[in-house]
Amino acid sequence: MQKHHQIIIIGGGNAGISVAAQLFRKNSKLDIAIFDPSDKHYYQPAWTLAGGGVFDIRKTERNEADVIPKKAIWIKESAKSFNPDTNEVVTEAASYSYDILVVCPGIQLNWGSIKGLNETLGHNSVCSNYSFKYAPYTFECIKNFKGGNAIFHNPHTPVKCGGAPHKIMYMAADYFRKHGVLEKSNIQYWSGGAKLFAVPKYEKTLLNVCKRANIKLNFMQRLDEIDGENKRAKFVGFGENNKDVETWVDFDMMHVTPPQSAPDFIKNSPLANAAGWVDVDKNTLQHVRYANVFSLGDASGLPTSKTGAAIRKQAPVVVENILALLAHQNLSGNYSGYTSCPLVTGYGKLVLAEFDYNNQPMETFPFDQSKERWSMYLLKKEVLPRMYWGQILTGKA
Numbered sequence: 001m002q003k004h005h006q007i008i009i010i011g012g013g014n015a016g017i018s019v020a021a022q023l024f025r026k027n028s029k030l031d032i033a034i035f036d037p038s039d040k041h042y043y044q045p046a047w048t049l050a051g052g053g054v055f056d057i058r059k060t061e062r063n064e065a066d067v068i069p070k071k072a073i074w075i076k077e078s079a080k081s082f083n084p085d086t087n088e089v090v091t092e093a094a095s096y097s098y099d100i101l102v103v104c105p106g107i108q109l110n111w112g113s114i115k116g117l118n119e120t121l122g123h124n125s126v127c128s129n130y131s132f133k134y135a136p137y138t139f140e141c142i143k144n145f146k147g148g149n150a151i152f153h154n155p156h157t158p159v160k161c162g163g164a165p166h167k168i169m170y171m172a173a174d175y176f177r178k179h180g181v182l183e184k185s186n187i188q189y190w191s192g193g194a195k196l197f198a199v200p201k202y203e204k205t206l207l208n209v210c211k212r213a214n215i216k217l218n219f220m221q222r223l224d225e226i227d228g229e230n231k232r233a234k235f236v237g238f239g240e241n242n243k244d245v246e247t248w249v250d251f252d253m254m255h256v257t258p259p260q261s262a263p264d265f266i267k268n269s270p271l272a273n274a275a276g277w278v279d280v281d282k283n284t285l286q287h288v289r290y291a292n293v294f295s296l297g298d299a300s301g302l303p304t305s306k307t308g309a310a311i312r313k314q315a316p317v318v319v320e321n322i323l324a325l326l327a328h329q330n331l332s333g334n335y336s337g338y339t340s341c342p343l344v345t346g347y348g349k350l351v352l353a354e355f356d357y358n359n360q361p362m363e364t365f366p367f368d369q370s371k372e373r374w375s376m377y378l379l380k381k382e383v384l385p386r387m388y389w390g391q392i393l394t395g396k397a
């Protein structure tokens with residue numbers, strides 16, 4: 001027999017747990033089921049600091065059972081497909097119906113789309129902070145680097161936390177400087193983007209950080225292959241001026257960010273937009289074709305930078321609009337596109353970028369946030385992790 005829940009949430013990550021916890025704070029009688037096959041929950045923003053050697057990776061992992069709100073029903077299964085016309089979610093084992101569906105299974109990391117990457121990741125000085133397993137190896141690579149080519153890669157696809165592929169480069173540069181190897185280092189950034197950062201106010205500071213470490217910037221480049229054994233990587237240009245130009249680059253260490261996309265089961269579902277993401281209205285976060293479906297977080301098609309900070313502003317909007325829909329009222333929750341990227345620029349230095357859909361700064365503090373600050377570094381390292389586990393996942397913030 002098909003099981004029914006008033007609200008079904010797909011994904012018990014940052015977004016799913018935030019929404020469930022906030023909904024229960026507003027109405028403890030709701031019937032909410034969270035689908036997630038994972039035993040573990042991760043605080044991914046600290047993986048940059050773990051890769052920089054200043055955060056214990058074990059503190060970024062908790063049991064999923066401990067973060068699921070007590071009143072929620074945890075269905076430890078993967079959603080496989082959706083029939084939104086009949087309000088149905090299908091898993092390997094069963095099918096479930098819902099009144100309201102919230103879709104937030106995160107982003108898909110496509111490690112396999114770079115030839116040779118899976119074989120060499122975690123060896124041959126090839127590292128990535130985009131993995132709980134391998135982030136600590138990044139610091140091994142930084143520590144063991146004695147000069148030569150240090151490559152930092154940013155893919156040609158959307159990614160979660162647009163700053164993460166280069167934040168670790170600034171930390172590495174600072175480490176090399178402190179340990180007397182910067183002079184012997186050739187730090188190179190190879191990116192699938194057209195610029196370093198979307199918001200000019202913060203990009204200006206980052207360009208100065210690159211200048212002081214003599215970092216060479218390469219844009220409109222796609223990483224196609226890594227030959228780990230021979231420590232070289234193949235990039236292919238795709239801009240007007242470098243179209244199809246192949247470059248093999250030798251490296252002594254290389255930090256890779258995997259290409260990313262919407263999860264396949266979302267791409268192949270009626271919920272997807274043309275690019276594969278969940279097709280929601282950018283203000284109400286309600287699906288554009290199915291009124292009882294909402295989405296937020298990395299899997300949503302919201303045209304903003306995919307971060308946990310963005311989810312902090314999206315979750316209350318989803319909650320307000322779900323409660324309005326259940327009460328047959330108009331939706332009044334409205335999301336501005338707010339997102340934030342704490343750009344670590346060195347050990348003890350951070351630029352807190354905060355901006356909206358139009359890349360206009362939306363700053364919290366009464367000072368110029370484009371300046372590198374120790375206080376903002378402390379916010380990221382000491383305050384935000386505690387706030388995540390204690391406030392955000394419990395629906396208090």
Ligand SMILES: Cc1cc2nc3c(=O)[nH]c(=O)nc-3n(C[C@H](O)[C@H](O)[C@H](O)COP(=O)(O)OP(=O)(O)OC[C@H]3O[C@@H](n4cnc5c(N)ncnc54)[C@H](O)[C@@H]3O)c2cc1C
Nearest residue numbers: 011013014015044045078079105106161297298307308309
């Ligand atoms: C290296 C790195 C640095 C970052 N730095 C920052 C930062 O400084 N600041 C910041 O705000 N953000 C940062 N982020 C981004 C932030 O972690 C993500 O934006 C956030 O976790 C997204 O939340 P989410 O709920 O959409 O996805 P996730 O938190 O990834 O959760 C998705 C959940 O869905 C589950 N799931 C997947 N498929 C299915 C399925 N088929 N059925 C059911 N469940 C499924 C997964 O098991 C997972 O639990 C960083 C991320 C990384 C990797």
